[in-house]
Amino acid sequence: MLQGLEAAGADVLEVGVPFSDPVADGPVIQSSSQQALAHGMTFEGALQLITDAKLSVPVVLFSYLNPIVAAGPDALHRARAAGAHGVLVTDLPVGEDPERESWFGAGPLDFVRLVAPTTPRERMGLIATHGRGFVYLISRLGVTGMQDEISTSLPGTLATLREVCTLPICVGFGISTPAHARQVGALADGIVVGSAIVRAAERSVDEALALTRSLRVALDEG
Amino acid sequence: MTASVADSGRFGAFGGRYVPETLIPALDALEVAYADALRDPAFVTALEDSLRTYVGRPSELSDAPHFSALVGAPVYLKREDLNHTGAHKINSAMAHGLLAQRMGKTRIIAETGAGQHGVATATVCARLGLECVVYMGEEDMRRQQLNVFRMRLMGATVVPVLSGTRTLKDATSEAIRDWVTNCEHSHYIIGSVVGPAPYPRMVRDFQAIIGREARAQMLERAGRLPKSVVACIGGGSNAMGIFHAFVPDREVELVGVEAAGHGLATGQHSASLAQGTPGVLHGALSYLLQDADGQIYPAHSVSAGLDYPGVGPEHAFLKDSGRGTYVSVTDDDALAAFGQFSRMEGIIPALETAHAISWIMANAGRWAPDEPILLCVSGRGDKDVAQVAEMGIVPL
Numbered sequence: 001m002l003q004g005l006e007a008a009g010a011d012v013l014e015v016g017v018p019f020s021d022p023v024a025d026g027p028v029i030q031s032s033s034q035q036a037l038a039h040g041m042t043f044e045g046a047l048q049l050i051t052d053a054k055l056s057v058p059v060v061l062f063s064y065l066n067p068i069v070a071a072g073p074d075a076l077h078r079a080r081a082a083g084a085h086g087v088l089v090t091d092l093p094v095g096e097d098p099e100r101e102s103w104f105g106a107g108p109l110d111f112v113r114l115v116a117p118t119t120p121r122e123r124m125g126l127i128a129t130h131g132r133g134f135v136y137l138i139s140r141l142g143v144t145g146m147q148d149e150i151s152t153s154l155p156g157t158l159a160t161l162r163e164v165c166t167l168p169i170c171v172g173f174g175i176s177t178p179a180h181a182r183q184v185g186a187l188a189d190g191i192v193v194g195s196a197i198v199r200a201a202e203r204s205v206d207e208a209l210a211l212t213r214s215l216r217v218a219l220d221e222g
Numbered sequence: 223m224t225a226s227v228a229d230s231g232r233f234g235a236f237g238g239r240y241v242p243e244t245l246i247p248a249l250d251a252l253e254v255a256y257a258d259a260l261r262d263p264a265f266v267t268a269l270e271d272s273l274r275t276y277v278g279r280p281s282e283l284s285d286a287p288h289f290s291a292l293v294g295a296p297v298y299l300k301r302e303d304l305n306h307t308g309a310h311k312i313n314s315a316m317a318h319g320l321l322a323q324r325m326g327k328t329r330i331i332a333e334t335g336a337g338q339h340g341v342a343t344a345t346v347c348a349r350l351g352l353e354c355v356v357y358m359g360e361e362d363m364r365r366q367q368l369n370v371f372r373m374r375l376m377g378a379t380v381v382p383v384l385s386g387t388r389t390l391k392d393a394t395s396e397a398i399r400d401w402v403t404n405c406e407h408s409h410y411i412i413g414s415v416v417g418p419a420p421y422p423r424m425v426r427d428f429q430a431i432i433g434r435e436a437r438a439q440m441l442e443r444a445g446r447l448p449k450s451v452v453a454c455i456g457g458g459s460n461a462m463g464i465f466h467a468f469v470p471d472r473e474v475e476l477v478g479v480e481a482a483g484h485g486l487a488t489g490q491h492s493a494s495l496a497q498g499t500p501g502v503l504h505g506a507l508s509y510l511l512q513d514a515d516g517q518i519y520p521a522h523s524v525s526a527g528l529d530y531p532g533v534g535p536e537h538a539f540l541k542d543s544g545r546g547t548y549v550s551v552t553d554d555d556a557l558a559a560f561g562q563f564s565r566m567e568g569i570i571p572a573l574e575t576a577h578a579i580s581w582i583m584a585n586a587g588r589w590a591p592d593e594p595i596l597l598c599v600s601g602r603g604d605k606d607v608a609q610v611a612e613m614g615i616v617p618l
């Protein structure tokens with residue numbers, strides 16, 4: 001699956017470490033997390049998947065604080081050795097736990113930080129200086145999951161973030177179709193598609209790869 | 223001791239704001255609105271009036287002659303069961319409702335386990351004209367049908383939660399997801415001293431009226447402070463509420479009683495302080511029931527209000543600092559105490575409270591005859607009668 005996604009045109013792959021209580025996730029990722037846990041998936045298991053896939057595109061781990069901290073003090077080094085390049089933690093906002101943030105920040109992975117539509121401009125600047133790799137802009141109020149239309153406030157939020165941020169900006173949450181990809185791809189440096197690919201993969205791997213190819217085509221055509 | 227550390231949103235190392243970035247501005251705004259409200263005499267007066275004329279405060283301090291004889295020391299009952307809606311939960315819900323109104327929020331979100339917090343929130347929303355959405359695990363809706371009916375009767379929307387263990391943990395996650403989505407016009411009224419800062423401190427402050435009243439009532443009635451203050455612990459709000467005024471009284475023992483479910487050794491319990499390890503759930507760092515991979519265990523308790531794998535961060539702090547003593551009681555012992563106490567005192571306690579009662583019973587002889595015990599009767603047990611009858615303990 002990971003190799004297939006790379007071949008289908010993904011520039012970066014996000015690999016989730018499932019958590020039992022994913023408060024930032026909608027029904028699709030909740031259910032995939034539950035299934036993964038029921039099948040015994042762990043932090044170590046996710047690293048093994050990355051190792052086995054032998055990818056040439058970068059991999060970003062995404063999870064919640066609890067499973068990553070539980071994986072031990074050298075978890076980030078093990079992740080790097082397995083081939084991960086970045087890490088994204090949905091429940092560790094900038095400035096809330098300096099000790100743990102510096103553990104992530106000083107580690108071998110790019111610590112990707114998130115900006116929300118509710119984040120004030122000044123705080124966006126703060127977040128941008130604490131992140132590495134890219135900044136992840138959440139496209140709308142809410143949890144992960146598919147939607148019909150891209151939030152109308154996105155262009156404004158993105159423009160404000162650009163003013164205070166020199167890192168590349170990737171936009172995620174709710175991007176589900178090639179039309180969304182084209183629309184957001186024109187504004188941002190990257191798009192993140194989660195639930196839509198997971199939902200497609202529930203039906204078949206082929207369907208997930210076909211969706212990925214169509215997203216790639218939409219981005220390339222602009 | 224507790225007040226100063228709380229200003230950082232932490233109680234020692236515990237607490238914090240481990241939430242999606244989207245909620246940080248909402249939590250900042252809540253912090254400011256709360257501080258403003260406390261400085262505004264109009265808010266303080268409106269809250270005091272509502273608590274007196276609508277909730278029915280101050281709650282009585284009753285003696286318990288038969289129970290005291292059994293225990294061998296005078297036991298005083300702080301009667302939160304006599305509040306409107308039948309539990310302590312409304313102390314905090316009322317204050318949060320008034321605060322939400324002040325902040326211009328028109329929609330209220332809550333989670334509930336036993337349904338007592340949901341009922342309290344639905345009540346306050348009806349009274350204040352606010353829209354009310356309550357998330358409740360499907361399993362709890364079954365255990366607490368009466369409370370589901372009460373909430374709906376008062377106009378609340380009760381949303382069944384089908385994910386995970388279908389109990390309080392998952393209802394809380396679902397309420398947080400709603401709040402992330404609707405934080406601009408909705409206020410989240412959390413049901414215990416849990417969640418991200420400033421919630422644990424706010425709910426503690428709003429519940430602290432229990433201990434303030436009880437401390438004065440004890441001095442008046444018993445002529446001295448209690449030897450021990452005993453309360454059950456789900457998230458820990460009734461316990462924090464009654465403990466808070468006594469924290470500086472070093473000679474007063476503070477005892478929190480967790481649910482040992484089928485027994486601590488079985489792994490099927492809700493004793494986060496006794497058996498848990500520090501971790502992050504629902505926005506705060508505290509003791510949690512979790513496995514070596516940091517996944518949260520499903521909790522178990524016969525009592526829906528105690529069936530939660532975490533605990534408020536201030537209790538984690540009181541435990542580690544040695545100021546609080548934390549013990550636990552099994553389902554079977556709590557059920558026995560539920561019946562025994564009802565017969566002895568003519569008060570049907572909530573199953574949650576029955577855990578605290580059982581611990582005192584089991585420790586009869588621990589107190590000298592002149593050492594009073596203060597028990598927080600966190601709620602009345604009407605909501606539990608159908609469940610207990612179904613279990614065949616007392617035929618209906």
Ligand SMILES: Cc1ncc(COP(=O)(O)O)c(C=O)c1O
Pocket residue numbers: 309310335336337338339413414415454455456457458459460461526527528572574575600601602
């Ligand atoms: C009567 C009663 N007591 C106790 C509790 C436990 O909550 P807490 O520990 O926050 O007081 C509940 C929760 O629903 C309750 O309804």
